[in-house]
Amino acid sequence: MKKILYLICFLLLQLSLRAQTKIYQFEIKDEINPATWRITKKAIENAKTDNAEILLIDLNTFGGMLDYADSIRTALLNTELKTIVYINNNAASAGALISIACDRIYMHKGASIGAASVVSGNGEVLPEKYQSYMRGLMRTTAESKGRNPKIAEGFVDPDLDIPNVKPKGKVLTFTTSEAIAHQFCDGEANSIKEIFEKEGIQQPSVEVFVPTLLDRIIGILLTPAISGILILLIIGGLYFELQTPGVGFALIVSVIAALLFFAPLYLEGLAANWEIVLFVLGVIFLILEIFLIPGFGIFGILGIIFVISGLALSLVINDFFDFNITSGERLVNAFLLVIISIIASITLSVIFGGNILKSRVFKRLVLEDEQRAGQGYQVNKPSLELIGKQGFAKTALRPSGKIDIDGVWYDAVSNDGFIDSGVPIVVNKIENYNVIVKRLNS
Structure with missing residues (x-):
């Protein structure tokens, strides 16, 4: 009888575990940059390792670097995980691109999505070739997720006229209710728990990505x-x-x-x-x-x-x-x-x-650059007999370097400009402790 009860309890436990939906959650709350791309890659890898079914992004950003946003977009499009983004206030510019790359979009009350024109670091709108590239990214991303590509393009192009959506001359930005009305948002949610309820997830098992100290250091260095x-x-x-x-x-x-x-x-x-x-x-x-x-x-x-x-x-x-x-x-x-x-x-x-x-x-x-005689150091002054002696430059004189006279090396200074190694020289004079030389026959 006890064995039967144990077996029933075991089966119930297994059923309970199977009923849980594994969710891996991470944040994008700052400017889109190399650190954001690093965290996204790690989150996707960790989600797969944990056998998660859903990747949830808690997002609030005004945008950032387009190249890294495009890398994040591509990773989200290529993953086999179901992707949900929770726009907790702002999904502007590159943030809008990342959002529409997800399977499901939920927005907090009062949130916004759009305004995806490509701008410089000073906020100035960049030339048409950049806008054209961004329009293409927005269109193809929206199409891949079954959303209206024309509206996605309207997030970038102020000259686009979309009847009953936006007039010509303005870049499109949706509020939460507008995004829901035009099927660019799957619902309003004021918490992640509310998202689970609307998605019909009864027993969510949530693993939250926490950046390590190394992640933070690398993010700072980047x-x-x-x-x-x-x-x-x-x-x-x-x-x-x-x-x-x-x-x-x-x-x-x-x-x-x-x-x-x-x-x-x-x-x-x-x-x-x-x-x-x-x-x-x-x-x-x-x-x-x-x-x-x-x-x-x-x-x-x-x-x-x-x-x-x-x-x-x-x-x-x-x-x-x-x-x-x-x-x-x-x-x-x-x-x-x-x-x-x-x-x-x-x-x-x-x-x-x-x-x-x-x-x-x-x-x-470093070692002291002064060696005193009282400490046992001695310096020999070059002999005046060297004057007129001939030799050659052992190293290049720029103007100082080494010379060779009768097989003996001396520190020397050229008063005849640059002298390459191997060039014949003659000692011109001795000045203090310096051997002054010039090119032979110059």
């Missing part, structure tokens, strides 16, 4: 402001290290900043291998130009181009120079961010470089 600061540190560290070779800590700062810049972008699929290699090659070319190749030529020019391109292209979505998804303004802004950051970095390094060298913190990080 913001344009932080990217600009990291570029400042990358270029500033390299510039400072090249100006004061052997310091070490400046190079460490630059390497850490580069890791913090590229790692999140690489994880998000923005920075491809070739873009990182492009940046590294640029740095190598600049080092070769400065230390090994006289003058400033092709390696220096290529180095600058590669460094700027590697940093800028990592900030935008592209498939090896295919920028169909990325807007022209976004690409231009990426290059401007990099160029301005580089100029600012070099300017700050020149202005504050001397003060940094003299600071207490700097002296704690």
Whole structure:
């Protein structure tokens, strides 16, 4: 008898579990950006891992970057999960695109959806080619979900006349009741619980996505402001290290900043291998130009181009120079961010470089640059007998470097401009502790 009761209880429990509807919920409450795309991808992956049936988006946004909004739209269209969006106040611009990519739309009382014209960071409406692209996205997304594509296009195009919906000359924005009347909303709901009731979900089992500390850190690192600061540190560290070779800590700062810049972008699929290699090659070319190749030529020019391109292209979505998804303004802004950051970095390094060298913190990080005789250090003054001696430049003199006289190396300074390594020289004079040389027969 007990076994039968246990069996009945077990079967009832299984039936109860089967009756539950698994729902995975996450939020889009800020500007649409790389961090939003990262969270959306993780939420979809987690929902599939948890065997969820429904993906629920709690949305309140005024829009953001179109390329990332399009990536989110595509992911929602391609997922096998049933998708529901709860517009909890605003679904403007890119938020409208994401909303109509969902199977079901519910709106809070007093909410709105629409106003999807593509605008710049200053709020100015961008040229027609951007609007045309956005209109196409809105149309095809609406069609795929059985919604009126003409209305979706009206969210973008002020010149479109839709009888009984919008007059010509205004971009369309729906209130909750208007969206319901024109079948762009499946119902009004003042809570997520109310959505479940209207969807006929009796026993919802809700798993809410909570961003980890790593998610938050990556989200912060992906913001344009932080990217600009990291570029400042990358270029500033390299510039400072090249100006004061052997310091070490400046190079460490630059390497850490580069890791913090590229790692999140690489994880998000923005920075491809070739873009990182492009940046590294640029740095190598600049080092070769400065230390090994006289003058400033092709390696220096290529180095600058590669460094700027590697940093800028990592900030935008592209498939090896295919920028169909990325807007022209976004690409231009990426290059401007990099160029301005580089100029600012070099300017700050020149202005504050001397003060940094003299600071207490700097002296704690590096070896003291003063070696006193009382501590056992001795410096031998070059002999006057070297005057008139001939040799050759062991390294390039820019104007200082190493010379070789009778197999002995000396530190020397050229008073005859740049002298390449291997060029014959003659000692012109000894001035204080400096060996002054010039080209032989010059």
